[in-house]
Amino acid sequence: GENVEQHPSTLSVQEGDSAVIKCTYSDSASNYFPWYKQELGKGPQLIIDIRSNVGEKKDQRIAVTLNKTAKHFSLHITETQPEDSAVYFCAAIPASNSGGGADGLTFGKGTHLIIQP
């Protein structure tokens, strides 16, 4: 099955600096890679995602890059702000032999991002 590794487990950056979180996956047939942000007491919130047919996607201060050959994808947050402090999870949907239908996500262990004022 799919295995997703996420690094680092904790990342502390100064407000205004950039933060980068990296993930690798094992199933070369995986084709969808979302990133979630989870604040204390809340469920994970989808912040950005990328499909396997593109290499980069950007949404304001957040960007995600995908390297299919190396099987890794990264989250980039620029001009970090205190409200960016949270736990971030990467995930992948592994290939399914079912021919369609809903697929569960395989998650990384999460990165606790701390924005220092």
Add this chain to the structure above:
Amino acid sequence: ETGVTQTPRHLVMGMTNKKSLKCEQHLGHNAMYWYKQSAKKPLELMFVYNFKEQTENNSVPSRFSPECPNSSHLFLHLHTLQPEDSALYLCASSQDSNRDYFSYEQYFGPGTRLTVT
């Protein structure tokens, strides 16, 4: 109500109790999921329902019993749980992941914090 809601938000139960967790989605989706989030571990997929039919059971012990009466509601029935089952149980929903349209986005509820004593 909007998005994905879960009740109760907190639950404390003894090992001999029987309880149920409820999830409701107001997004018009037709796939629903249960995930377990334990400390220091990645989110773990438990069950997947697509159009009310269970399409995946990720080797979950029989003391967890899901029920999906319609596309908007999902239950997790609990009985004879163990202390190690204490965790945050998250429900999610998505549109059917028709591979031609890559509709994979999953939206999570706030979770039920379960403590087994």
